[in-house]
Amino acid sequence: xxxxxxxxxxxxxxxxxxxxxxxxxAEGLDAARALTVIDLAERETLREAxxxxxxxxxxxxxxxxALFDLWFPxxxxxxxxxxxxxxxxxxxxxxxTAELRDRLADLLMGDPDDPAFRAFAxxxxxxxxxxxxxxxxxxxxxxPVLRALSPQTLIARLLDAMLAERGGVPExxxxxxxxxxxxxxxxxxxxxxxxxxxxxxxxxxxARTSVPLPIDRVDxxxxxxxxxARLRREVHPLARRLATRLTARRKLGRRGRLDVRxxxxxxxxxxxxxxxxxxxxRRPHRPELVILCDASGSVAAFSHFTLLLTFALREQFTKVxxxxxxxxxxxxxxxxxxxxxxxxxxxxxxxEADIVRFGRTDYGHVFTRFAERxxxxxxxxxxxxxxxxxxxxxxxxxxxxLRRLAGEARHAHWLNPEPRPQWDSGDSxxxxxxxxxxxxxxxxxxxxxxxxxxxxxxx
Amino acid sequence: MWFxxxxxxxxxxxxxxxxxxxxxxxxxxxxxxxxxxxxxxGPAGVGKTQLAKAVAQATGARLIRLQCYEGLDExxxxxxxxxxKQLLRIQADGDAWEDIFSEEFLLERPLLRAIRSDxxxxxLIDETDKADVEVEGLLLEILSDFQVTxxxxxxxxAIRRPYVVLTSNxxxxxxxxxxxxxxxxxxxxxxPERERDIVLAxxxxxxxxxxERLARTVATLRGLELKKSPSIAETVxxxxxxxxxxxxxxxxxxxxxxxxxxxxxxxxxSRAAKELGLPRP
Ligand SMILES: Nc1ncnc2c1ncn2[C@@H]1O[C@H](COP(=O)(O)OP(=O)(O)OP(=O)(O)O)[C@@H](O)[C@H]1O
Ligand SMILES: [Mg+2]
Numbered sequence: 001x002x003x004x005x006x007x008x009x010x011x012x013x014x015x016x017x018x019x020x021x022x023x024x025x026a027e028g029l030d031a032a033r034a035l036t037v038i039d040l041a042e043r044e045t046l047r048e049a050x051x052x053x054x055x056x057x058x059x060x061x062x063x064x065x066a067l068f069d070l071w072f073p074x075x076x077x078x079x080x081x082x083x084x085x086x087x088x089x090x091x092x093x094x095x096x097t098a099e100l101r102d103r104l105a106d107l108l109m110g111d112p113d114d115p116a117f118r119a120f121a122x123x124x125x126x127x128x129x130x131x132x133x134x135x136x137x138x139x140x141x142x143x144p145v146l147r148a149l150s151p152q153t154l155i156a157r158l159l160d161a162m163l164a165e166r167g168g169v170p171e172x173x174x175x176x177x178x179x180x181x182x183x184x185x186x187x188x189x190x191x192x193x194x195x196x197x198x199x200x201x202x203x204x205x206x207a208r209t210s211v212p213l214p215i216d217r218v219d220x221x222x223x224x225x226x227x228x229a230r231l232r233r234e235v236h237p238l239a240r241r242l243a244t245r246l247t248a249r250r251k252l253g254r255r256g257r258l259d260v261r262x263x264x265x266x267x268x269x270x271x272x273x274x275x276x277x278x279x280x281x282r283r284p285h286r287p288e289l290v291i292l293c294d295a296s297g298s299v300a301a302f303s304h305f306t307l308l309l310t311f312a313l314r315e316q317f318t319k320v321x322x323x324x325x326x327x328x329x330x331x332x333x334x335x336x337x338x339x340x341x342x343x344x345x346x347x348x349x350x351x352e353a354d355i356v357r358f359g360r361t362d363y364g365h366v367f368t369r370f371a372e373r374x375x376x377x378x379x380x381x382x383x384x385x386x387x388x389x390x391x392x393x394x395x396x397x398x399x400x401x402l403r404r405l406a407g408e409a410r411h412a413h414w415l416n417p418e419p420r421p422q423w424d425s426g427d428s429x430x431x432x433x434x435x436x437x438x439x440x441x442x443x444x445x446x447x448x449x450x451x452x453x454x455x456x457x458x459x
Numbered sequence: 460m461w462f463x464x465x466x467x468x469x470x471x472x473x474x475x476x477x478x479x480x481x482x483x484x485x486x487x488x489x490x491x492x493x494x495x496x497x498x499x500x501g502p503a504g505v506g507k508t509q510l511a512k513a514v515a516q517a518t519g520a521r522l523i524r525l526q527c528y529e530g531l532d533e534x535x536x537x538x539x540x541x542x543x544k545q546l547l548r549i550q551a552d553g554d555a556w557e558d559i560f561s562e563e564f565l566l567e568r569p570l571l572r573a574i575r576s577d578x579x580x581x582x583l584i585d586e587t588d589k590a591d592v593e594v595e596g597l598l599l600e601i602l603s604d605f606q607v608t609x610x611x612x613x614x615x616x617a618i619r620r621p622y623v624v625l626t627s628n629x630x631x632x633x634x635x636x637x638x639x640x641x642x643x644x645x646x647x648x649x650x651p652e653r654e655r656d657i658v659l660a661x662x663x664x665x666x667x668x669x670x671e672r673l674a675r676t677v678a679t680l681r682g683l684e685l686k687k688s689p690s691i692a693e694t695v696x697x698x699x700x701x702x703x704x705x706x707x708x709x710x711x712x713x714x715x716x717x718x719x720x721x722x723x724x725x726x727x728x729s730r731a732a733k734e735l736g737l738p739r740p
Contacts, residue, residue: 024639030493037492038465038485045465048485056638058500058645111652169676169711169735176679177651232684237502237629244630 001035009035012071013054015207019067020214021060027053043074059214069191070198070207097148100124104185105154109162112184121188124149129193140196142189151182216445220302220417228301231445232308238445239312242453287383287410287455289317292370294388295324295350296361302417303387304346306448310385311336311345313452321377327362329370330354361391363429364398371401375408383455384409386437389418390430397429399436406437415442415451461491461518461579461622476660477506477513480653486644487514496602496623498587498638501646503628504690506657508585510646511624515581520622523576524583525569527590533597537607539566560611570601573621580621587637588627595637598625602640649691651678657691662698672709673698676735677721683734689721697721711737 001009013028031053038045047068055064104124107117125140128148133139155178159166162174197206215230223231291310293303307322314320321333330353335345378384384405406412414437416423416430423430423439430439442448462468465484472479472487479487487510490497499507515522525536545559567575573582584598601607605617625641627633649657654674659665673694681688689697697720706713715737722728731737 022635027639030495030642033493034489037489042465044481045485048465048482049489051482052486052489052642052644056498056641056643058647061645113650113652167736169714169737172735173672173675173679176682177675180678229684233688236686240630241632 001032005035005040006032008071011203012050012067015067015071015204016054016064019063019207020217021055021064023054030054043072046072057214059216062212063214066191066194066212067207069195070203073195073198100127101149101154104149104151105158105161108151108154108158108178108181108185110181112181117184118188121185122192125189125192125196129189129196140193140200142186142193145189145193146186151185155179155182216449219419219443220305221299221443223301228305231305234445235305235308235312238449239309242449243313243316287317288319288379288381289321289385289455290377290382290409291320291322291385291387292329292366293322293324293386294326294361294363295353295355296326298361298391299387299389299417300350302442305445306387306415306442307332307336308346309448309452314338318381323370323374323377324349324353324355325361325366325370326356327360327365328355328357329366329373331374360393361388362395363388363390363392363433364396364401367398367401367405371405375405378405378408380408380410382409384412384437385455386412386414387417388414389416389428390414390423390433390439391427392429394427397432399432402433403436412437413451413455414439415448416440417442419443461514462488464488471517472513473660475513475516477509477517478653478657478660480649482644483510483646486642490624490642491622493642494620496625496641497644498625498627498633498641499644499646500627500629500633502648502688502690504692505646505648506691507626507646508583511581511583511585511626514622514624515583518579518581518622520579520581521576522581522583523569523573523621524585527584527586527588527594529589529591531590531594535568536570536594536597537568537601538571538609539568540564541566562612565609565612570597571607571615573623574601574605574607574615574617576621577618579619582621582623584623584625586628587625587633588630592634595634599634599637599640648678648681648688651675654678654691654694658694658698661695662702665698665702666707669701669707669709670698673701676709676714679735680721680731683730685722685727685730686724687722687727693721711735 009032013023013031016023031050034049034053035046038049040046047065050068051061051064055061103120107114107120110117124145125142128145129140129142130138131141131144155175158178159171159174162178163170194206215227215234218227289310291307293307295303303324310317310320310322320336321331322336323329324332332349332353335349335352414433416439418428418430418441420441422428423434433439440447440451442451462471465481465488468484468487469479472483486497489495499510501507511524512522514520540560541564545564548555548559548564569582573580587595587598602623605620606614608614648654651671651674654677655667655670658670658673659667662670677689677694677697697717700717700720701709701713704713704717714735715732718728718731718737722731
């Protein structure tokens with residue numbers, strides 16, 4: 001391997017580790033060996049060779065790709081030369097944008113893997129992406145590019161061009177295709193912006209700030225709508241993984257104490273020699289679960305996801321009952337019957353359940369109300385699980401009511417989606433409640449998965 | 460030497476109707492060139508098993524398959540002594556204790572068979588995630604030096620290392636150690652363009668436009684929040700169904716009537732019908 005390539009390799013592997021990919025020494029060496037047998041001029045082969053040797057979880061792939069693009073940027077040879085930094089911007093001519101939008105419309109109807117697609121995105125970043133920054137500096141951004149071309153506003157026009165008539169399945173299919181291609185265009189713009197920043201201010205600087213987190217590490221409280229939809233698609237695979245792990249562990253612990261009578265009886269057939277010990281089957285203890293969840297806007301994404309996950313895991317519990325609240329509380333178990341569509345369940349729960357009086361979260365009132373109406377839901381076999389940020393708009397906390405509920409239950413846990421350092425700030429009653437019910441930080445899917453696994457295992 | 464380059468992989472797999480993208484072509488090439496096992500992971504029906512079969516077929520190698528399941532153990536995966544035969548021999552000849560631990564009484568299982576194979580061999584360890592965790596230890600041992608020690612017979616070392624493909628549905632995470640040992644290939648759902656080509660490779664009689672329509676419909680279905688997204692295998696089944704019904708177009712009526720081929724859950728079918736605006740059958 002040539003020295004410059006070796007340096008680059010070492011720096012790239014270092015950056016991957018810094019971004020959280022667990023690349024071992026041996027894997028780094030595997031990658032280096034792979035570089036000696038491939039054609040290094042083939043950029044996509046190089047990318048895939050690195051991916052095959054270093055990226056062993058699909059969640060890490062987007063971050064890997066972003067870093068690869070920075071360390072091994074494409075050799076670019078298209079478009080007219082761009083004005084040097086510091087040059088006066090060329091003014092945008094009135095019908096220039098219209099022409100560029102026509103060109104974009106054509107590309108959006110085609111195959112986004114066509115090299116012309118990326119080349120166009122790059123030249124558009126060159127044209128619109130430079131913005132004067134603080135001091136005498138310039139920088140690159142994607143929003144002026146997307147604002148100038150405004151791909152979203154091309155949708156109607158594209159539909160008309162693609163369809164003889166609107167409506168029905170053909171329109172739905174065309175919309176899927178168009179939005180995917182728009183997303184690809186936006187991604188290509190973002191990637192090229194990153195490449196240019198890296199070129200001008202150094203790779204390390206941008207690498208640290210712009211690499212996407214794996215989805216299971218993104219804070220619930222910061223999920224975009226797209227990310228939430230992506231997460232919801234992960235509910236069932238995640239539930240399946242958790243269930244397999246739980247079943248496997250239960251099985252390991254399944255062998256119980258020696259059953260003396262059965263062992264002796266069986267030994268009669270072997271002349272009194274107890275060849276086969278018989279063990280008492282251990283009764284699998286599956287907890288009964290009662291979930292009490294904050295459904296107010298601030299934490300809704302977290303509550304929805306957690307509800308979906310627990311219901312997807314319902315076989316792991318003897319029984320699951322769920323209650324939602326904002327400033328009063330209602331049972332929502334029926335919305336999650338087996339076979340019910342999950343999205344419907346979440347929408348219906350928010351529309352039909354009686355959980356809002358004045359619309360501002362009031363934990364104290366909710367605990368009092370719950371104790372009055374649903375005290376029977378909690379018994380000595382129940383695990384009580386409370387989901388919420390403990391932000392109660394400065395209302396009375398009703399600590400006694402919560403203490404009574406927790407006292408009736410076998411276990412009680414509280415999952416708080418806020419980062420721990422923010423607990424107790426402002427109207428948060430985190431510590432007050434945490435003194436009664438153990439409270440866990442649960443900011444992302446990774447933390448939630450760990451918790452659920454432990455919960456379903458409590459014997 | 461299994462393949463000379465990723466391009467050659469692409470060409471030879473295509474000749475057995477398996478379409479490889481950059482990721483597949485590169486990792487299949489590297490597995491041969493570096494002599495490392497290839498772990499293909501992804502949802503059901505995206506061509507993981509088929510990939511191993513295609514590699515064997517394209518290279519004229521022998522395919523040996525170890526199907527994993529809960530409870531799979533060394534005796535089923537590696538080797539076992541044929542007790543019954545041994546007992547019979549002892550009964551016939553009380554002095555045969557020495558002979559009964561010999562080749563004649565050895566039951567060869569897929570892993571041992573692959574190690575002892577003297578012709579080019581593809582070893583497919585299918586659905587690794589279904590096996591118990593302990594099996595991974597065994598695999599790790601075998602895959603690091605391709606040798607097995609049978610106490611009564613000694614150490615057997617591979618004459619030529621097999622080309623190893625492991626598959627997993629990721630119902631559980633495989634151990635870090637096993638993943639480190641392998642090259643990794645994530646197989647996901649393809650782009651509609653690629654899926655159209657795959658469908659046409661599998662069902663060449665299908666009109667191109669219909670294949671395109673199918674692929675776009677399936678891509679839209681995968682965008683919905685379903686319990687179980689349709690797999691490539693199901694898209695191919697859908698294509699075959701339409702062909703069998705003599706349909707050359709996928710209009711809304713046909714779609715509604717045949718949706719069950721790709722969506723197996725009731726709630727998924729109703730969600731899809733609603734989102735696509737299909738008549739309920
Ligand atoms: N790249 C491809 N080229 C051609 N055919 C493909 C390709 N990918 C998938 N297929 C088709 O998909 C079918 C299903 O693939 P296969 O049985 O290998 O899936 P799998 O990933 O092993 O699924 P499972 O996890 O259920 O075992 C294949 O028989 C083949 O028809
Ligand atoms: Mg398979």
